[in-house]
Amino acid sequence: MQPKRILVALAGTSADPDVIRLVAWVAKPAKAEVVGIHVIEVRWNLPLDAVMEPELDRGEELLESAKKVADQAGLQLETELLQARDAAAAIVDTAVERKCDLIVVAMPYRKRLGRVYVGRTVQNVYVNAPCAVLAYRQEENK
């Protein structure tokens, strides 16, 4: 598979730099366009377009650092900041809007009740995305 447009979902976890390097490795030979998005989830007691300064600042910062990592990896990364009730739906909708043929999601290694835990967002993207999905799970010792 030679993806032409890749969407990478960034959550601000320690897995972000790894997944950007991975995307660079996939995208560069295919000369694919890459867009990195971060979705701010809005609680139901707030309007969808509520101004949430701390989250915005954090979002901008993490996208900025993602750009730096991408620069170092020789990847041109376009970034976008979104606000939605459900991050997974927004990721899938953006991928559809942008005609992406691959969504890359990352998850840090974490356990709940003794089992490796895959978050709700990753699961929902997997289930609902019409395009290919690549999930990157961080290795255990990180």
Place this chain on the structure above:
Amino acid sequence: MTDDEGKNETPETPSLEDRTTKSGRLPGNRYVKLYRAPGFRRRGDRYVADEELLESASRLGRAYETVRRFLLGRRLSMEAEETERLSVFTGLAILGSDNISSSAYATEEAMRVLALAGMGAFVFLTPIAIAIVGVLAIVILSQSQVIQAYPNGGGSYIVTSDNLGTMPGLVAAAALLIDYVLTVATSTAAGVYAITSFVPDLQPDAVPIGLAFIALLMVGNLRGVREAGLIFAGPTYVYIFALGALILYGIFRIVTGDIPPAAVPPNPFPQEGEMSLAGLAGSLLVLRAFASGSVGLTGSEAIANGVPSMQKDERRHATITLVLMGATFAVLFLGLTYLAQTIGTIPDRLEAESLNSLVTRSLVGMSPFYYLVQGSTAVILALAANTGFTGFPRLASVLANDRFMPRQFAYRGDRLAFSFGIVALALASALVLAVNQGSVTKLIPFYTIGVFLAITLAQTGLVRRWRRLRSPGWQWRAMLNGLGAVVTGLVLIVVLIAKAPEGAWLIVLIIPLLVALLFSIHRTYMRTQDALVIERLDEEVPLMRAPVVIVPVGRLDRATARAVAFARSISPAVRAVHVSTSEESSREFRKRWDAWAGRVPLDVIESPYRSLVPPLLKYIDRIGERDPDKPITVVLASFVPHSWWEWLLHSQTALRLKASLLFRPNTIVIDVPYHFDEDREDHRHDR
């Protein structure tokens, strides 16, 4: 804010951020796209401009940026100010180097005066040195009071103007500004003198070497105070330890009875002097020697002036640095004086070799240690100039904030240094150095007057402050500062009397002139402020009448069409005016204009003398006179070529006209630029 159709929301006034609500694939799935202009970060109700906005897009700009970054380092944000502070270690090097380095030449300056009465007069050397150290002790105690009273950076100017009034404050400021310039010039000259003492071949190039030193210091200081501290700390400590070791070694040899023979300078003073020590003339000579040796007291005010540049707990750090500085100076100065007198060293009449060099040569010969002492002396003398670079820009910024100096002095450069003040100081001191041919002896008479005047005024101001506040312990504080004021005042009088014939009178003349200049700058600013100030914030903004718009047109082209279109968008009263040099060209232009679809009323002026701007200016005057209440707006079409050199090929009439209209009252000048690239773009669309 929302748009269920997924269309972009278009705000009426473009802003730096935008929120567009989009619908997803499934019913009810909506998300908001957040757009923020790159380079601007939101912080509450404001935007913060990022460093990336300062990056130049042009090749020339990027090259300049690379050179700038190499010389000055990367830009620092205001948040980095906390880190741009001095510790005691770097503070002693940066703020104390002027005072400490004075120990290298203070003894020689006193000896050169005493030598006029013959070698016998050197018996007064030790009492004079002790008196100077005594005065320094009083000054340091008094300055520590300045630090306690004005932890936010008093400096003599603030202390004096706060307690004695604006005029005395400005006298102190003027005196200090002059003194900082002289500090840089004198220290640099002394540094070069130390170099030429052991490399005599360099003597003819003393001035260029001095100027290079000043340029180096300027660049070092433009890199910011912390970095300057790190750069300059090394040489200061090498000097302290090298000279300290020399003094200890000298004392050891004297105590063990192994007194070396004194090295002979190339041009020694004669054994018998031309003056007598008897009577009034003799007393005056001793006073002159004391005055000359008092150069060692310069720089003692630098720490009190620069308290805000110290690390947190500024008062404590500044006081420790002040005491360390005084103690270091006293040890080195007394040590060198003792060695010179005990060994019997005579200074050089023609300044071919410094006393410091002679004493070192007597003790260790031309060994590597001699070169270490001389090298470190040369460097610290040049670096002592750095005290001026720390003091002058800071004082100038305070004066600029009080509107006594141009506002540019208050702006901080990329590295948080007061760049304008640093460059101004470098230029002024380079001029002084060049005019005096880099001679220490020529510069010394001008030196010290300013600093003693400023210290005396500040001490007097503090006495008044303690009396006014009457806080616990005010009596002993007032007494201490009173003693400081009396002692420094007396030294000032002695220095003035002793050095007046050598040119010190010039400083007495310059200080009032500088005060008058500062006052006139202040008056100008105040006049401007009075004219511009909005007295009531609830006052309605008056509605302006639509202006009379005049569009000077040289030819009918795309740039003119755009300017006319813009003119019509701001007022219905638009007139175009064309100046032609012949009847035929007038007719030709009129014909084309009348045929043009976007026309507005046109006046054609024939100028048989081929002059363009004066007839246009007169035309604007006459139109303005018809309705003086309406502002005149001149819309200028200007073509912006692709590159700078193409710009030279155009006549720049718009630029000349703009310059002529700059000071015309009730006139608004609007430039409508037309870029070469737009031109190409338009052509492409036409095809």
